[in-house]
Amino acid sequence: MSPVQFRPDHITQEMLDYAKKLGEGMETLSNLGPIETGVTPRDPVYEEDKLVLYRYRHPNGEPPHNPVPVLIVYALVNRPYMTDLQENRSLVRGLLDAGLDVYLIDWGYPDRADRFLTLDDYINGYINRCVDVICRQHQRERINVLGICQGGTFSLCYAAIHPHKVNNLITMVTPIDFQTPDNLLSRWAQQIDVDLAVDAMGNVPGELLNWTFLTLKPFRLMTQKYVDTVDILRDEKAAKNFMRMEKWIFDSPDQAGEAFREFVKQFFQENCLINGKARIGEHPVKLENLTMPVLNIYASEDHLVPPAASKALKGRTGSQDYTELAFSGGHIGIYVSGKAQKQVPPAIGAWLDDRI
Amino acid sequence: MTNSMHGQWWDQWLRNWQALAAPQRPANPWAAALDEWSRVLSPPTPTYADVFARMLAQGKSFFAFGDALGNSFESQDKGLDAQALFLRSLENLKQGWDAQLWPGAAAPAASGLWQLPLESWQHTASTLTGMSVDALHGPGGSAPTLPWMQQQLERMLAIPGLGYTREHQEQLQKLGSLMVAYQKAFNEYTVAYADMGKRSIERVKARLTEREAAGEAPIESTKALFDLWVDCSEEVYAEFVMSDDYVRLHGEMTNALMTLKKQERTMLDDSLEAMNLPTRREMDTLLQRFQQTRRNEKALQSEMRALQTTQKELQARIVALQKSPSARKKKKTKSKAKKKQT
Numbered sequence: 185m186s187p188v189q190f191r192p193d194h195i196t197q198e199m200l201d202y203a204k205k206l207g208e209g210m211e212t213l214s215n216l217g218p219i220e221t222g223v224t225p226r227d228p229v230y231e232e233d234k235l236v237l238y239r240y241r242h243p244n245g246e247p248p249h250n251p252v253p254v255l256i257v258y259a260l261v262n263r264p265y266m267t268d269l270q271e272n273r274s275l276v277r278g279l280l281d282a283g284l285d286v287y288l289i290d291w292g293y294p295d296r297a298d299r300f301l302t303l304d305d306y307i308n309g310y311i312n313r314c315v316d317v318i319c320r321q322h323q324r325e326r327i328n329v330l331g332i333c334q335g336g337t338f339s340l341c342y343a344a345i346h347p348h349k350v351n352n353l354i355t356m357v358t359p360i361d362f363q364t365p366d367n368l369l370s371r372w373a374q375q376i377d378v379d380l381a382v383d384a385m386g387n388v389p390g391e392l393l394n395w396t397f398l399t400l401k402p403f404r405l406m407t408q409k410y411v412d413t414v415d416i417l418r419d420e421k422a423a424k425n426f427m428r429m430e431k432w433i434f435d436s437p438d439q440a441g442e443a444f445r446e447f448v449k450q451f452f453q454e455n456c457l458i459n460g461k462a463r464i465g466e467h468p469v470k471l472e473n474l475t476m477p478v479l480n481i482y483a484s485e486d487h488l489v490p491p492a493a494s495k496a497l498k499g500r501t502g503s504q505d506y507t508e509l510a511f512s513g514g515h516i517g518i519y520v521s522g523k524a525q526k527q528v529p530p531a532i533g534a535w536l537d538d539r540i
Numbered sequence: 541m542t543n544s545m546h547g548q549w550w551d552q553w554l555r556n557w558q559a560l561a562a563p564q565r566p567a568n569p570w571a572a573a574l575d576e577w578s579r580v581l582s583p584p585t586p587t588y589a590d591v592f593a594r595m596l597a598q599g600k601s602f603f604a605f606g607d608a609l610g611n612s613f614e615s616q617d618k619g620l621d622a623q624a625l626f627l628r629s630l631e632n633l634k635q636g637w638d639a640q641l642w643p644g645a646a647a648p649a650a651s652g653l654w655q656l657p658l659e660s661w662q663h664t665a666s667t668l669t670g671m672s673v674d675a676l677h678g679p680g681g682s683a684p685t686l687p688w689m690q691q692q693l694e695r696m697l698a699i700p701g702l703g704y705t706r707e708h709q710e711q712l713q714k715l716g717s718l719m720v721a722y723q724k725a726f727n728e729y730t731v732a733y734a735d736m737g738k739r740s741i742e743r744v745k746a747r748l749t750e751r752e753a754a755g756e757a758p759i760e761s762t763k764a765l766f767d768l769w770v771d772c773s774e775e776v777y778a779e780f781v782m783s784d785d786y787v788r789l790h791g792e793m794t795n796a797l798m799t800l801k802k803q804e805r806t807m808l809d810d811s812l813e814a815m816n817l818p819t820r821r822e823m824d825t826l827l828q829r830f831q832q833t834r835r836n837e838k839a840l841q842s843e844m845r846a847l848q849t850t851q852k853e854l855q856a857r858i859v860a861l862q863k864s865p866s867a868r869k870k871k872k873t874k875s876k877a878k879k880k881q882t
Contacts (some may be wrong), residue, residue: 187748198762300831301823309838338790372780375791377798385668386800386824395664399781402657403773410598411766493697501864 195206200425202414210418216420219427222265226277226288230317234292237314240268242280249283250536252351253318253327256288257342258477259334260443261393261437264290266519267332273520275529282533285322287316289335293437296402299386301440303341303447304465311342315349328536330354333489333515337451341464344473352539354479354532357515361469361496363455365440368400369488373452382441390436400487429520471497477505481528486515505507507535598656654737654773658730665726665797669804678723693720711807717802725796729789736773736780744771 230237242248256276258264267288268276279286289311294301317348318327326349329341336358343350381388398405416422456462462469478501482494491510498508509531511518518524649837666673694717702709747768748759759765809819861867 187752187758189760190762191760194760195762202599206595217590240632296823297827297830302830305835308792309835313838340824368781371787372790375787377791377795380795380798380802384798384805386820389664389668391667393663395660398660399657402776402777403770406594406656406660408767408770410595411763414595414599495855 248285252284257331257335277504280528292438299454326351328352345467357491364492366490378448382445470502470504474501479511488515725793740773740776798829
C-alpha cells in the first residue's frame with residue numbers, strides 16, 4: 185500500500201476548511217480587544233532607574249502564613265509577566281495561594297543610557313538593594329529568593345556573595361553548567377565575538393535574541409505553531425490565551441551591553457560558575473558559599489536550559505539541605521501549563537514552610 | 541471582517557477553485573488565493589497585525605503543499621502511478637533547492653518552510669545595519685551573489701584611494717569590503733541551509749518508506765504530511781546545528797555582520813564629528829562616566845545608611861547606659877560632690 189494516499193476532493197476540502205478557519209480566526213481577532221497580562225494586583229514598593237520592585241496583594245486579603253517574604257528574580261531577556269500571565273496560569277497567584285508574601289523585580293526596558301550596566305550593577309547593586317528594602321520593610325535580616333532562568337543564575341551569584349541575606353534559595357529552570365553537550369545556545373555562543381558584537385551594537389537588540397531563541401526550533405516555532413493555531417482561533421478564550429503568549433514571546437527588551445558581554449563570556453563561553461572562576465564586580469562567586477537550603481527546580485523537556493545544565497548544581501553547593509524537583513514539561517510550561525499550576529507553587533510553598 | 545470583505549474573499553476562492561480545473565492555472569493557486577485574500581483585507585487591529593501576518597505567511601507554506609499535491613493529481617488523472625508521482629514531486633523539490641541557490645531561479649513552493657528562518661535573519665540584519673534587505677544581501681533576498689560578481693567587486697574595492705578625500709575613500713572601500721565579506725558568510729550559511737532542506741526531503745522519503753514497511757496507515761491529509769515534513773525538518777536541523785560546521789558558519793555570519801555594523805558606526809561618528817555634532821563615541825564616554833558616578837553615589841548612600849544605623853545603635857546604647865542603675869549612682873555621686881564644692 186502506498187504510504188501517501190490523497191484524494192483530490194479531500195485535499196481541496198481540506199484547503200477550503202483551512203481558509204475558512206483562517207477567515208473565522210481573523211474575525212475572532214478583530215473582536216478580541218486588548219490583551220492583558222500581569223493579572224494579580226500589586227503595589228510598587230521601590231523604584232530605581234528602570235527597575236520597579238512590586239509586592240503582590242493576596243487576592244482574598246488574607247495575610248501570608250509564611251512570615252519570610254519571597255523575592256522573584258526574573259531573567260533580563262524576557263518580561264516577568266510570564267509569572268503572572270493570566271488568572272488560571274500564574275506562578276505568582278499560586279505562591280500567594282500557598283501562603284507566601286511575594287515580591288518581584290521588574291527590570292523594565294533598558295535603553296542606551298543603561299549601556300554600561302554591568303552584572304555587578306545588576307546583582308550587587310539592584311538585587312542587593314531590593315533585598316535590603318524588603319528586609320527593612322519586614323524587619324528581617326534575610327529573605328527567600330526565587331530565581332528564574334537567567335534570573336536564577338543571578339540569584340545563585342547573589343546568594344553565594346551575600347549568603348547572610350538569603351534564608352532559602354529556589355532556582356527554577358536555571359543554567360549552572362552552561363556547556364552540557366545538549367546546550368544549543370552555548371554551542372552557538374562559542375564562536376561569537378561578543379566583544380565585537382557589544383562594541384558594534386551598544387545594547388543587544390531584543391529582536392536579535394528573539395531570532396536566536398526561535399531558531400532553536402524554527403519549523404515548530406515559526407511555522408507549525410501558526411498553522412496549528414488556525415484550528416483554535418474560533419474559540420475566543422483559546423485565541424486570547426494564544427495571543428497572550430505571543431505578546432510575551434515577542435516582548436523582548438534590549439540587553440544592556442556590558443552585562444550581556446559579561447554574561448556570555450563568563451557563563452556561556454568560559455563556564456565560570458562551574459569552574460569556580462566567576463566574578464561579579466570585586467566578588468568571587470563560589471558555589472560552596474551557598475550554605476542555605478536550596479530547592480532546584482528544572483523542566484525535563486526544557487529545550488532552552490537542558491535539565492543537565494540545571495542538575496549540575498547538585499553536589500556543588502555548601503548546603504546540607506539540597507532538594508531537586510523535576511517538572512515534566514518545557515521551559516515555558518513550567519509557569520503556564522495547567523499541570524504546573526497544580527504542582528510547582530504548592531511544592532515551593534510546602535518546601536519553604538518546612539524551612540521557616 | 542465586514543460582509544463585503546467576506547464576499548470578496550469567497551469570490552476569490554471560487555475563482556481559484558475554478559482555476560484548478562482550468563488548462564492554464566497559476567503555479568500555486570491556493571497560495572495565490574491566500575495572497576489575494578490578504579491584499580483584500582486589512583489586518584484586524586494593529587495589535588494583532590503582526591500575528592496575523594505570520595499566520596498568513598505560514599498558511600501559504602501550508603497551501604504550497606496543497607498546490608504541490610494538486611500538481612501530482614493532474615498527472616494522476618492521466619493514468620500515472622500516484623506513489624511514483626509523489627516521490628517524483630519530492631525529487632523535483634529537491635532539485636529545486638539547487639536552482640534556488642542561483643539568482644533568477646524560482647524557489648520551490650514548499651521550500652518556504654526552510655526560507656523562513658533565513659528571511660527572518662535578513663530582516664534582523666537589515667534592521668541592525670539600517671540597510672535594506674536587498675542592499676545588504678544582494679537583490680533576490682536569499683539568493684547568493686555569484687562568485688565572479690563578488691570577485692569583481694573585491695578587485696574594485698582594492699583600488700587605492702588618491703587625493704584629498706583619500707581617507708574618506710578608504711573608509712568607504714572598507715565598508716564595501718566588509719559588506720562583501722558579510723555577503724560571502726551569508727552565502728555560505730544559505731548554501732548550508734539549502735543542503736539541510738534537501739536532506740529534510742530525503743528524511744521525509746525515508747520516513748514514508750519506513751511507514752510503508754511497518755504497514756502503518758497511509759497519510760491521507762495535507763496537514764498530516766505537513767506535520768511529518770516539520771518533524772523531519774526539525775530532526776535534520778537539530779543534527780546540523782549542533783555540528784562544528786554550523787557553529788562556524790553561524791559565528792562567521794554573525795561576526796561579519798557585527799564588523800560591518802562597527803564600521804558603519806565609525807563612519808557615522810566621523811561624519812557627525814565633521815559637522816560638530818555629538819558622536820556615539822562621546823556619548824559612550826559620558827555614559828560610562830555617568831554610570832561610575834551613579835555607582836559611587838549608591839556606595840556612599842549605602843555607607844551613609846550604615847553609619848546612620850550605627851549612630852542610632854550607639855545613641856540607644858548611650859541612653860540605655862544613662863538609665864542603668866550604675867550610671868544613676870555615678871550621677872548622684874557627681875552631684876553630691878558638686879554640692880560639697882559649692
